[in-house]
Amino acid sequence: MAPTRAAVCSASDSLVIPARKGGRPKKDMRVPDRRSKAAKDETETASYITGSGAPAAGATSLEQALGIQVRSIRRQLDLTVSDLANAAGISVGMLSKIENGQISPSLSTLQSVARALNVPITALFSTFEERHDCSYVKAGQGVVIERRGTKVGHQYELLGHGLGGDIVVEPYLITLTQEAVPYTSFRHGGVEFIHMLSGEVVYRHGDRTYHLRPGDSLMFDSAAAHGPEELITRPMTYLSIIVYSRQAE
Structure with a gap:
């Protein structure tokens, strides 16, 4: 006696829906998901963060925005990475990591960079804050x-x-x-x-x-x-x- 439920998938990886008793299996006409595992993982990550398939808000991190601003001001002043690093008293490698958004620099380092660029420390955060309309600081955490x-x-x-x-x-x-x-x-x-x-x-x-x-x-x-x-x-x-x-x- 033939089974009443389909137990295999076709060679095209299409899904097979269980057949009614005495009938033939009905092929699912939905397009199979052939994306790479990396692409699937990316969508799953975005869904976890946002609750939908939409990109996560604020995709540019504070570290990245900070690095972009430091690089922008440095170039406006016609300074090389080495020039700014020496003026701020930090290594060239450290400054490169800051400009590439790879690290979260300490407050003392940010003060040194801002002083070397002759700008207030708040100027280093301006690019990031342009995307928001509010700044919230808890008591004692300024x-x-x-x-x-x-x-x-x-x-x-x-x-x-x-x-x-x-x-x-x-x-x-x-x-x-x-x-x-x-x-x-x-x-x-x-x-x-x-x-x-x-x-x-x-x-x-x-x-x-x-x-x-x-x-x-x-x-x-x-x-x-x-x-x-x-x-x-x-x-x-x-x-x-x-x-x-x-x-x-």
Whole structure:
């Protein structure tokens, strides 16, 4: 007695659907998947990430975007890989890996590269951030950096990265510790906004001074000399937001 279910596939690898009792097997007319294993694996990976066959969003990683930006700025300055590596105090191999997006460089390395390129560290992330409209930083997880002109006891925590476009916004949480010393000669392009969170300070801008307490705010043209002139209650913290044109970087 002949079996009622088909047990084999044809030579063309087409599927065979079980036949009804007493009938002939019905050939499945669907086109067989003849892709390579690598192509199948790629689709399966994309489906796992996105929940569909669509490419995963943000295919360019932070490391790749960072490398592209470093290379772009270096070439704009007409520097060779060796020139920039020497100026930043890192090896040529390390810089090549950074530009090719092969490693996640440390903050100190990024600071050295940014300083050698004479750009703020946020400029290195601008290409990546252009693809997003939001920058989220959890409490206490901002990047602690040293800005040009930073003095002893002045701690800067960067609270967000630039989002691209023609305007650069640098939000900082600034802490003046017990060891902080007055300094009123900060100068840089753009506009700065300060909002006092704790402590008290007499803040100078140009030829005028302002006594700032928690809740007080000050906004000024930061091309004029400015900074804390008298530290009344230490430690103190305030929010500082610096805004300037990207062309001035």
